[in-house]
Amino acid sequence: MRxxxxxxxxxxxxxxxxxxxSTKGEQIVLFNASLSALQLVFADQTTDILPPLWARxxxxxxxxMASINYTTKFTVALAGQPISLLFGTLYEPGEHxxxxxxxxxxxxxxxxxxxxxxxxGQPGGQVVVFAEPIGDVTVPGTVNIDNLGNAxxxxxxxxxxxxxxxIAGAIIRLFSNQITIQDPTGLDNIQLQSGSVSVNxxxxxxxxxxxxxxxxxxxxxxxxxxxxxxxxxxxxxxxLPTSFFRGYFGWCGGIGQVEMLLSGTPQTIQQHIxxxxxxxxxxxxxxxxxxxxxxxxxxxxxxxxxxxxGAPHTGYIILIGS
Numbered sequence: 001m002r003x004x005x006x007x008x009x010x011x012x013x014x015x016x017x018x019x020x021x022s023t024k025g026e027q028i029v030l031f032n033a034s035l036s037a038l039q040l041v042f043a044d045q046t047t048d049i050l051p052p053l054w055a056r057x058x059x060x061x062x063x064x065m066a067s068i069n070y071t072t073k074f075t076v077a078l079a080g081q082p083i084s085l086l087f088g089t090l091y092e093p094g095e096h097x098x099x100x101x102x103x104x105x106x107x108x109x110x111x112x113x114x115x116x117x118x119x120x121g122q123p124g125g126q127v128v129v130f131a132e133p134i135g136d137v138t139v140p141g142t143v144n145i146d147n148l149g150n151a152x153x154x155x156x157x158x159x160x161x162x163x164x165x166x167i168a169g170a171i172i173r174l175f176s177n178q179i180t181i182q183d184p185t186g187l188d189n190i191q192l193q194s195g196s197v198s199v200n201x202x203x204x205x206x207x208x209x210x211x212x213x214x215x216x217x218x219x220x221x222x223x224x225x226x227x228x229x230x231x232x233x234x235x236x237x238x239x240l241p242t243s244f245f246r247g248y249f250g251w252c253g254g255i256g257q258v259e260m261l262l263s264g265t266p267q268t269i270q271q272h273i274x275x276x277x278x279x280x281x282x283x284x285x286x287x288x289x290x291x292x293x294x295x296x297x298x299x300x301x302x303x304x305x306x307x308x309x310g311a312p313h314t315g316y317i318i319l320i321g322s
Contacts, residue, residue, distance in 0.1 A: 001095050004028075006087035009036040013072035019090045021065025027096045028065055029057040030088035033104055035076040038086075041069040052076050057100040065090060119147045133158070180215070191215035199238040202230030202308055207238050209304075214242045216322075221248075223304065223317040225255045230308030237261070243302040248321025251294050256313035259288045261303040271295050291315070 004019055013036065019028055021043075030050060032038060038050045042058065043066040050056055052075075091097060103122075119128040125146050132141035138155040145151045154160020154176060162174040169184030181190040191214045198208040205227035213220040221240060230236055243262075252258075259266040266287045272294040275281035288307065289295055301319070 001092065002090045004088050004090060006085050008084045009034045009038060009070075009072060009086050010075065010084045013075075015070060017068040017070060017086070017088075019065045019067060021090050023064055023092055025059065025061055025093040026065040027057055027059045027091040028068070028088060029055065029091070029097065029100050030086065031055045031104060032086050034084040034086060036084075037073040037075070038070045039073050043067070049073065053104045055100050055102055055104055057097070059096070122147055124148050187217065188215040189217055193241075195241065197239060197241055199236045199306075201228035201306070201312075202234035202236055203310075204229045205312055205314075207236075207304070207306060209238055209240065211241045219244055219248075219319075219321055221317075221319040223255075223319075225253075225306075225313055225315050225317070227312045227314050228256075228306055229310070229312040230306065231310055232308050234308040235259075235305050236308075238304045238306070240302055240304075243300055244319070244321045245300045246322040247296065247298040248301060248319045249294075249296045250289070250317060250319045252289055252292065252317045253315030254291050254313055255289070255306075255315040255317055256309060256311065257288050257290050257307040258317070259305040259307060260297060260301050261305055262300045263302065266305070267297055267299045267301070269295050269297050289317070 002020065004017060009032070017030070017040075019026075021028070032050045032052060032054050035052045037052055040048050040050055042048075042060055043063055044060055048056075048058065050070075117128060119126065125148055127144060127146050129143060129145040130141050131143035132138065132155075136142060136155065136157050138157060140152055140155055142155050142158050142160065143153055152160070153162060159176055161176075164172040171180075171182045173180040173182065177194045179190075179192040180188050183189050192212055193214050194212075196208050196210045198206050200206045205225075207223060207225045207228050209221055209223045211219065211221045219242065221244075223238070228236075260269055261267065269286050269289055270283040271286055271289075273282040273284055304317075
């Protein structure tokens with residue numbers, strides 16, 4: 001077993017691979033960790049191709065391996081490769097290893113342009129695209145795509161996102177905690193967003209709001225009231241994650257009394273009164289919502305104020321509007 005002298009095919013595009021082989025039946029294993037495709041001519045005048053980033057073995061049965069002539073067929077145009085080297089080992093008869101014919105894995109390159117990136121016949125889970133900016137040393141990186149179809153964008157230092165653009169100008173944007181569908185004018189038609197906001201009662205319990213839909217044109221707020229209790233004149237407030245601007249329609253359960261504020265001022269609420277069959281329903285104005293109402297308001301909303309009365313209240317409020 002004898003290593004050959006390594007060299008850079010990019011610096012020496014044509015020449016000889018000196019093996020110093022002197023015995024019949026020798027095996028040569030070559031690792032082409034370069035971007036050059038090499039045409040090889042062996043001592044017995046047989047020829048073969050060694051592709052870029054490829055490892056392969058050959059055996060010459062009738063004469064010694066001697067030297068191998070090579071010429072460069074082409075070079076792949078990539079920038080930033082970590083190494084460019086051809087190396088290998090000559091094995092005497094009785095030392096042969098299992099035949100080798102495989103791509104060299106785990107070599108990364110900075111690609112300025114490429115027609116395609118192909119990864120086939122490799123173990124599942126192998127990363128085929130990886131990126132991280134200067135100063136980012138997190139393990140997953142900011143871009144991580146493997147050959148099983150799993151993709152991750154962003155890490156603990158940088159927020160990732162994905163944008164899908166249409167010819168008409170509409171855009172779907174995917175963020176870590178939000179999905180937005182934007183029309184060609186730039187208006188958010190649908191915005192799905194995670195997260196919640198809570199407020200504790202003056203005595204006990206709490207109220208929690210989630211707003212999964214928060215777009216310019218369509219909003220939904222779900223408020224869960226869990227045994228909230230406050231003394232009289234103690235009125236905890238719950239700020240909405242995003243405001244209703246044009247108005248809303250609502251339902252509520254056993255929530256006690258809640259004032260619907262805009263810029264600190266309670267707004268007039270229209271309670272829905274059930275009408276008789278075949279006739280329009282009526283409304284009754286109030287400055288707060290109360291247990292088991294359906295209602296609407298034609299003015300915006302940014303804050304809920306839970307009116308303390310010394311009793312615990314458990315229920316829900318559902319708001320749909322814009």
